[in-house]
Structures are given as C-alpha cells and as structure tokens.
Amino acid sequence: MKGKMKPPMHKRVIMTSVAIILGFSIVFGFMLNQLYVQSYIAMYSADLVTAVPQIIGELRRDKVLKLGERAPSDLPPPSMAQTNYLAFVCDKGGVANWMSYQARKAGMRDICSYVPHELDEPDLIHYRGKSYVVHIISEATKSDNKQFFVIREVSHQLEQLSHIKRKTWFYTALLFFTATGLIYAASYWSFSPLRKLADELNEIAESRREKLDEDYPKELGEVTDALNRMITLREEQTLRYRHAMDDLAHSLKSRLAATNALLDDASLSRENMSKRIVEQVSQMDDMVQYQLKRALVGQRGLVRDKSELAPIVDSLTGMFAKIYSDKPVTITSRLQEAPSLPLNKADLTELLGNLLENAFRFCISEVHITCRNTPDAFVLTVEDDGMGVAEKHRESIFQRGVRADQLNPGTGIGLAVCSEIVASYGGTIWVTDSKLEGAAFVMTFPK
Structure with a gap:
C-alpha cells in the first residue's frame, strides 16, 4: 500500500516560515500592547505626586496615620481634598480601615477585596464595571498589617487604548500577510532551479536532451x-x-x-x-x-588470469596450520591434473581462504584439496572429515548472514562471498557429502 503523499518541499518551507512569522507577529503584537498599557498607566499616574500631600493630609486629619493625635490647625479642610484620586487603607483581611472622602462618596465599601495586596508597580483593576489604576504607598502607614492604596478611574482612557490596540493588531496582521506573500514569492523564485532540473530530466527521459545544463546554483x-x-x-x-x-x-x-x-x-x-x-x-x-x-x-572482472593453485594452497594451509596449531590436520592436495585456474589471483586467494578456514575449523584431522580438468570446466573440491552439512542447510548457507552451525563463531558471510566469486566467473558451487564423511564443497569454472 502506498504511503501518504508528503507535501512538496517548497510548501513545507512556506508553511514553516509562515508558522514562524505568525508566532512572531502574535508575540510582537502582545508585547506592543503591553507596552501601551504600561505607558498609559505611567501617563495617568504622573500627577500622583501632587495629589499625595492632599491625600496624606486627609488621612492625618481623620487620625488614621497615628491614632490619638489631634489634627493640626494647618491641615486642609475636606473641600480642599477634592482630587481625581481615591485613597483607602486596607488590612490584610481585605477590610477597609479608612477611606478618603471621594471613596466614601462613591460607596466603595468593598474595594479592599478587589485590590492586589502584593503590588510592586502600578496595575489595572476592574471594579463595578469601571477600570482603575491602583498604586500602593508603602510609607504611608507604619503598621505592617495595613496597606495604603490610591486609585484613579481610567475607563475613558482605556477605551482610547482599546482603539490603539485594534489598530496595532490590524497593522500586525497586515505585516503578517505582506511577509507571507513575500515568502511565497521568494520560495517560488528559490525553487525555480529545482523545477528547471525536473523539466530537463523529463526531456532527457524523452530523448529530447542529452545532458543537464551547467548554469545551476x-x-x-x-x-x-x-x-x-x-x-x-x-x-x-x-x-x-x-x-x-x-x-x-x-x-x-x-x-x-x-x-x-x-x-x-x-x-x-x-x-x-x-x-x-x-x-x-x-x-x-x-x-x-x-x-x-x-x-x-564491461571488461572488469572478465579478464581471466592464469593463477597457479599450489603456491596459494601452500600459503593458506601454512597460515591456518599456525592458527589451528592445537588441532593436528593432515593436508592432502592433488593438483597435477589442473595445476592452475583461470581466476584472478586475489579472487582465488579469497575463495580458497574462506573454504580452507571452514575446513580447518570443522574437520577432525583431514582436509583434502583436489582440482580436476573436465572437458567443459575445471572442478575444484575442498573436503574435510568433520560433521558435514545437513541436507536442509545446503542451499541456505550460501546466503548472507546464514550459518548452519550456530554453536561456532562466525558472521555467515564467507560462503556467500565464495558463491559471488564463483558466480562472477560463470561457475557453480555446491556442498555435498565427502568421501571422508564430512562436507565437500565443489566448484566448477567454465573454460
């Protein structure tokens, strides 16, 4: 069953770029609007410094700052405490201990339950459908259980701010769609060499072109x-x-x-x-x-060198005799009938090396090597007196990764390499029973 079609490369690039720009635009618009909010809060809090003395005066006059103190004669009357700011003192339980004249007039008895008691900088609160900027004046009271808040209504100003926010999001969206269009155009232009490459390959497949142009990026x-x-x-x-x-x-x-x-x-x-x-x-x-x-x-591998068997056999048997020195092995070779084979020396060495290694590993004490010259082919046989190869494994052992004996170490590649070498020279290889009651690997090489 065919897998699900994947989107073209240029579409994946466009989708990834658009997703990145969309995320950036949202974050940018949000941060810009937050800066507008902070700017408005700072702007509408600028005259707080001039209003604080009046508010503190009203607080002292009402004897909240220091309980039991008589009001000084120079404190302003309540009529002079008219200001755009509303003040109140809240305890930790959210109860108002004191409220300014304007706050009492507005009936803000429950205002303390709406203000944040952990406040490091001016913030916005919403109370009875209106918006207020809230400040905390930490030095206004000496008690750790009370906090002095000053608020000012900014509902009208926030309406103006909302209008500015809408314009901000409008221009952000305009910027996003403009950038998306530019990315699409850039992607189309950037991937034009690939479209050209596909067109030229189609022309080559239709025999209308011999090769690709060289003017590519x-x-x-x-x-x-x-x-x-x-x-x-x-x-x-x-x-x-x-x-x-x-x-x-x-x-x-x-x-x-x-x-x-x-x-x-x-x-x-x-x-x-x-x-x-x-x-x-x-x-x-x-x-x-x-x-x-x-x-x-081509010609590679088809030029048949005449490689002598005796020197290669003597070299390999001497090497394996040293490797398996704990096993006395008698080597018998009959090569007089065909002293050489039409194989490349490197191929013949690799072929005999794999076969003799198996023979030395699995034999008991004897290994025979014979080469016969028939009318149609040379027949090379390597046999031993070991356990032999079971009938069910005689074909599969020439496949890569397959081993008939799982108890001995090996990768299951050696016999596959032998099969490939023999096949490259048009020969055949198979395994049968040996006269020594072990395994006999027989190979034929056409003349």
Missing part, C-alpha cells in the same frame, strides 16, 4: 554533476550493449558457418562430427555468456 552543482556522470555512464552502457551485440552477432555468424560446413562435410564420421559440433556449440555458449557479462559490467 552552487548548492545544486554537485547534484547536477553527479546526474550528468550517471547519464554518461548510462550512455556508455548503452554503447557497450550495442557493441557487444554486434560482436556477438559476428562471432555467432562465424560459428554457425563452421557448423554448417561440418554438416556438409561427408568425409567426417558421425561420432567425430558430433564431437566437433558440440565443441562449436560450447564455444558459442561461452561467447554468449562472455558478451552478455561484458555488456553488463
């Missing part, structure tokens, strides 16, 4: 260079296929002509004719295999 330069290299390799492979097919057709034409000549030659006996026709067919088969491999991987 630096960030895409490495990508387009790699794609051009891949396109070049594809063209080389296509050319290789064409040349291989041409060569194969020419070679088969010659072999078919030779076969027809043999069929028309009445001087040949039936047995000799069959043998020579089989040889031609075998050669044609080898040519087909060779040309198909060359078309697939």
